[in-house]
Amino acid sequence: MLYKNEQLHEEKVFKDPVHRYVHVRDRVIWDLIATPEFQRLRRIKQLGTTYLTFHGAEHSRFNHSLGVYEIVxxxxxxxxxxxxxxxxxxxxxxxxxxxxxxxxxxxxxSFEKVFKLDHEHYTQQIILGNTKVNAILERAEKGFAQKVADVIAKTYQDQLVVSLISSQIDADRMDYLQRDAYFTGVSYGHFDMERILRVMRPMEDQVVIKETGMHAVEDYIMSRYQMYWQVYFHPVTRSAEVILCKILQRAKVLYHDSTYTFTLKPTHFKSFFAGNVKLEDYLKLDEGIVTYYFQLWQEEEDTILRDLCERFMNRRLFKYVEFNPNSQMNEWMELHKLFTDVHINPDYYLVVDSSSDLPYDFYRPGEEEERLPIHLLMPNGELRELSRQSDIVEAISGKKRTDHKLYYPHDLLENVSDPRKKKRMKEILIGQGEEKHVN
Known part of the structure; x- marks a missing residue:
């Protein structure tokens, strides 16, 4: 039997808290799971710094990837x-x-933002590079690795295949909404996935939904909307992300400063700081390695790097207030100068962070990111775009919500010795709204 078609002698199962079981019969899938590149995902958290807000959010990209496979x-x-x-x-x-x-x-x-990286680019690099994953895919069929990379890049000729992995209702979203809700302990992300799977139908270029399943899809879209604003964009998580980004930025600045010598040299970050990231360096870096550096950088001579690492490791996060940089630029500039005057470096301790989400959108030709809408399959065989049938979805279609917050270290402000400047900083910050403490 060809390797591509080879089945295991006995079905293998992974016990899963979301899907109960993940079933594997294909030899290729079983071998891919065992590769070092896939096992590395055990050491990458699915939700980044969210564990500092929701303590149960310790699940990994490994869990999620198995879940997406199982849904497909x-x-x-x-x-x-x-x-x-x-x-x-x-x-x-x-x-x-x-x-x-x-x-x-x-x-x-957060890591991608600092180093201007794209995880989809590296996904394709791993699939097409000199890796165990590539060897298995090419053993299945010559050129098969390129096909897999094309699906992930959304350029594969059969767009029906692409839509299963990447669309406004795909296996990726259906898994992470439920999985993230489970591990954070919230109720928002739950919807009737089994119903949605039963009413999915293949069409020429995308998956469509039988009209009888419309209410289950409405529930899915509202679950996604609530998860983004209650979990993914939680201000405490964003505070931790701000500090994480500033640690990496500070370490990069010090690396390029010929007068500074690290107590612990950032060996694993060298190609990242140099802007010439090699695939083997990328694969060697995981969250265990990063937090090891953060732990030891608490003893660095540089006071900013030392302080930021201590804050991150011990969850001593920044406070925040609502702040719109588009309409409050004068206040921002005054705060920037005041921070500089009292020797609190605003490049690291005064940060505006913005989050935005578009829960559902219909097709808009020519847009930078064209979204393929969800179509309902009517009893007469006609296809209708979801928001034309659903009042709930129509109400949120195309409505992009954006949220801005200003993060700063409340404790450093309390230690400012100049009473006039201290008072003015507090007036500006508290004037933006009630100061939010990160608990």
Whole structure:
């Protein structure tokens, strides 16, 4: 039997708190899970710094990747024998689902922001590079690794396959909403996934939903909306992300300062600081390594790096107030000068952080990010865009919500010796609204 079609002698299962079991019968999938590149995902948290807000959020990209694979496996079981579905794409879909997050770095999006990286780029690099993952995919079929990379890049010719992994209702979102809700302990992210899977139908270029499943999809979209604002954009998590980013920025500045000598040299960060990241360096870096440096950098001579690391490791986070940089630029500039005058470096201790989300959107040709809408399959075979049928979805369609907060160290302000400047800083900050303490 060809390796591509080889089945295990006995089905393997992973016990999963969200899906109960993750089932594996394909030899290729089982071998991919065992690769060092995939096992590395055990050491990358799914939700970055969210564990400092919701203490249960310790789950990993490994958990999530298995979950996305399992959802796609179930969808494909329901697609068997249906029109528009090409069963030859089955293994490709499963591999793309399993490997879609392979390129995430430590603390994911914060890390990408500082070093201007793209995890999808590194996912493709791992799949196509000199890796165990690549060897397995190429053993399955010559050129198969490129097909998997194309699906993840959304450039694969069969857009139906792409839509299973990346669309406004895909296996990725369906897993992380439920998984993140479970591990954070909130009730927002729950929806009737089993119902949605039952009413999914393959069409020529995307998955559509039977009209009878519309209410389950409404629930899914509202769950996503609530999870973003109650969990993903939680201000305490964002405070930790701000400090994390500033640690990495400060370490990068010191690395390029020829007069500074690190007590613990940032060996694992060298190619990142140099802006020439090699794949082998990327794969060596995980959250255990990063926090090891943060732990020891608490003893660095540089007071800013030392202080920021101590804050992050001991959860001594910044306070915050509501702040709109678009309409409050004068206050921002005055605060910046006051911080500088009292020797609190505003580059590291006065940070505006913005978050925005678009819960659902219909198709807008020419937009920078064109979103393929969710279509309902009507009883007469006609397709209708979701927001034209659902009043709930119509109410939030195309409405982008943005939130700005100003983060600063309350304790350092309390220690300012100049009473006039201290009073003025507090007036500006508290004038923006009630000061929020990070608990």
């Amino acid at each position: 496996r179930r969808i494909l079981t329901n697609f068997e024998g249906r029109p528009h579905w090409n069963k030859e794409e089955r293994l490709l879909c499963l591999c793309a689902a399993l490997l879609h997050d392979l390129g995430h770095g430590p603390f994911s999006h």
